[in-house]
Amino acid sequence: MNTKLSALVRPALIAATLVGTGTALAATTPADREFATTAAKANAAEIAIGRLAATHAQDANVKAFGERMVADHTKAADGLKTAATEDGITLPATPASNPDADRLARLQGAEFDRAFGEQMRGDHDKAVALFRKEAGANGDAQVKAFAAKTLPTLEEHQKMAQSLPGASK
Known part of the structure; x- marks a missing residue:
């Protein structure tokens, strides 16, 4: 094979091989890394706040929502950890301090229920907007797929949160 043709064919073969094996050719963008980090922190916060509902809530719906x-x-x-690993994104190892969880931990009963409902409504409004943006972005395939797959669950949470005590606007 002549040298010029070889120089053109070799990169094409390498690219085809990488695509065939599922290796991403596109670099992960800073926006993808920022989304993944933000989503990881949000998941950790929702888990921490959800756990508080078991011991601090009075309303059965708040307790059930917390479990969910x-x-x-x-x-x-x-799912995010898997997508991030496949895309070469390093997620935060430990959750950052969570002032919202700290604030809610000081409340009990109906007062907790109202504050929890307000927090969940606001958190899920933000999460749905964030995940919609990432699902429609021209970014990394795994992170984008994760956002698109997770979005319907977040939209369901958003709708459910609107019926919690304290959640009305």
């Missing part, structure tokens, strides 16, 4: 937050956000955290 722990289950769904633990699953989302696992």
Whole structure:
């Protein structure tokens, strides 16, 4: 094979091989890394706040919503970890301090229920907007797929949160 043709064919073969094996050719963008880090912190916060509902809530719906937050956000955290690993994104190893959880931990009963409902409504409004943006972005395939897959669950949480005590605007 002549040298010029070889110089053109070799990169094409390497690219085809990488695509065929599922290796990403596109570099992960700073926006993808920022989304993944923000989503990881949000999942950790929702899990921590959800756990508080078991011991601080009075309303059965708040307790049930808290249990759901722990289950769904633990699953989302696992999915994000997989997507981030496949995309070469390093997530925060330990959750940062969470002032919202600290504030809610000082409340009990109906006061907790109202503050929890308000927090969940606001958190899920922000999360839905963040995940919608990432799902529609031209970013990394794994992170984008994770956002698109997780979005319906977050939209369901958003709708559920609107019926919690203290959640009305």
